[in-house]
């Protein structure tokens with residue numbers, strides 16, 4: 100029997116791993132996705148929805164944490180096929196729509212090389228661009244299918260990165276503003292603005308969210 104695609108992380112909240120990136124599925128009657136994986140994540144996410152008896156058309160809202168291709172990969176497809184509403188900060192929206200190129204810096208010797216390679220290869224990846232339906236300023240509280248979700252600006256990894264905090268449920272969806280690859284929270288190793296990335300990382304960790312859900316790596320509890 101195939102392993103389950105959905106890993107339950109909290110009531111009504113699941114994690115889907117698309118290769119190296121996390122997609123979070125919130126079953127709030129309607130389906131909310133926090134980030135959408137790479138452009139090849141569609142079949143994996145659909146298999147996950149099936150496990151909770153949902154159809155692709157049930158995907159109603161996409162909360163995107165930033166414009167990177169491994170987070171917005173299937174956003175345009177959900178928007179087109181399920182009429183899902185795409186939510187992203189106003190600062191990152193032009194980059195996600197393909198209207199703006201950004202320069203990424205590495206924070207360590209190794210990631211300086213990675214950043215240089217990304218400058219070469221990411222433009223070749225041809226991820227479908229997506230136009231935000233709702234552009235966030237940061238600081239607002241969204242009503243997402245009845246859940247209040249705070250939009251917390253977390254600039255640095257990208258200039259318009261944000262985190263989504265479902266405070267009542269104690270869930271902080273941090274995107275890549277917090278790196279979870281080591282199993283404990285760490286600052287991002289790639290950033291459009293390194294100094295801001297460190298400050299945003301500290302700000303998010305200082306929220307002491309009971310559950311921290313990063314864009315990469317494992318879910319961190321009680322950090």
Ligand SMILES: [Zn+2]
Nearest residue numbers: 165167256275
């Ligand atoms: Zn990223």
